[in-house]
Amino acid sequence: MTLRPWIFLLAAVATEIVGVSVMKLVSQETAWTALLFMYLMIGLSFFLLATAMEHIPMAVTYATWETLGLAAVAFIGWQFFGESLGALKLLGMALLMAGVVLVNAGGHAAKE
Amino acid sequence: MQNAQFIHYAFMGLAVLLEVAANVFIKCSAGWRRKVWGVLGIGCVLASFTALSQAVKGIDLSVAYALWGGTGIVLTTAAGRLFFQQALARRGWAGIALIVLGVLLLKLS
Numbered sequence: 001m002t003l004r005p006w007i008f009l010l011a012a013v014a015t016e017i018v019g020v021s022v023m024k025l026v027s028q029e030t031a032w033t034a035l036l037f038m039y040l041m042i043g044l045s046f047f048l049l050a051t052a053m054e055h056i057p058m059a060v061t062y063a064t065w066e067t068l069g070l071a072a073v074a075f076i077g078w079q080f081f082g083e084s085l086g087a088l089k090l091l092g093m094a095l096l097m098a099g100v101v102l103v104n105a106g107g108h109a110a111k112e
Numbered sequence: 113m114q115n116a117q118f119i120h121y122a123f124m125g126l127a128v129l130l131e132v133a134a135n136v137f138i139k140c141s142a143g144w145r146r147k148v149w150g151v152l153g154i155g156c157v158l159a160s161f162t163a164l165s166q167a168v169k170g171i172d173l174s175v176a177y178a179l180w181g182g183t184g185i186v187l188t189t190a191a192g193r194l195f196f197q198q199a200l201a202r203r204g205w206a207g208i209a210l211i212v213l214g215v216l217l218l219k220l221s
Contacts, residue, residue, distance in 0.1 A: 019161070020173070020177060023161060023164060023165045023168065023173075024165075024168055024173045026165045027165045027166065027168045027169045028169075035162075035165075038161065038165070039158050039161075042157060042158060042161050043154055043157075043158065046138075046153075046154060046157055050138075050150075066181050066185070069177070069181070070177060070178055070181055073173060073174055073177045073178075074174040074177075074178070076173070076174075077172060077173040077174035077177075078174065081172075081173055083172045083173065083174050083175075085174070086221055088217055088220060088221035089174075089175070089217070089218060089221040091217055092178070092213075092214045092215070092216075092217030092218040092220075092221060093174075093178055093214065093218065094214070095210045095211075095213050095214035095217065096178055096181075096182045096210070096211050096214030096215065096218070097214075098207075098210050098214075099182070099185075099206075099207040099208065099209070099210030099211030099212075099213075099214060100181065100182070100185055100207070100211065101207070102203055102204065102206055102207025102210060103185055103189060103204050103207035103208060103211070104207075105203065
């Protein structure tokens with residue numbers, strides 16, 4: 001396994017996180033430049049994701065992208081947008097992420 | 113969840129539906145070999161994020177993103193069953209159950 005597709009995958013996660021953070025800023029004050037920047041980041045993220053998928057199994061790609069993204073966005077919401085992180089919320093997110101991994105990892109039955 | 117109103121959840125629902133459509137289109141594009149479907153998929157993703165940016169006016173970013181990702185996966189799996197005859201293994205069903213439970217907990221918190 002080579003390192004290159006994983007760099008693409010990490011770049012996809014990074015652009016996703018930037019895109020979602022900008023999305024929150026867009027929701028607070030609508031600025032067209034910020035909206036365009038968000039589109040650029042999300043578009044780039046999906047392009048990188050598709051590129052990574054050529055070498056890494058799709059299930060692994062999606063699971064990594066989603067769980068890392070969810071964790072990072074939760075952290076950013078807590079740290080920079082003053083959102084609370086209660087025990088119930090953390091538990092809910094942990095269950096959700098475990099579910100995402102399970103669905104992606106061998107979620108599909110073998111085709112006959 | 114502070115000042116979340118019906119309208120925010122409506123945008124949230126719209127964002128999830130657009131995301132599922134995007135996943136189906138991207139699947140149809142078969143790794144960019146059929147470009148038109150790929151472009152349609154990207155278009156739906158961008159529209160989905162536009163709707164999501166309206167939803168996070170009232171819903172916490174962390175909660176909104178988790179709900180978006182979680183319900184998106186559950187519905188995409190359902191779409192896969194419907195359109196591509198993809199069956200789910202037992203592990204996949206356990207995953208779906210965990211996601212639903214997680215979504216409920218996030219709604220309660």
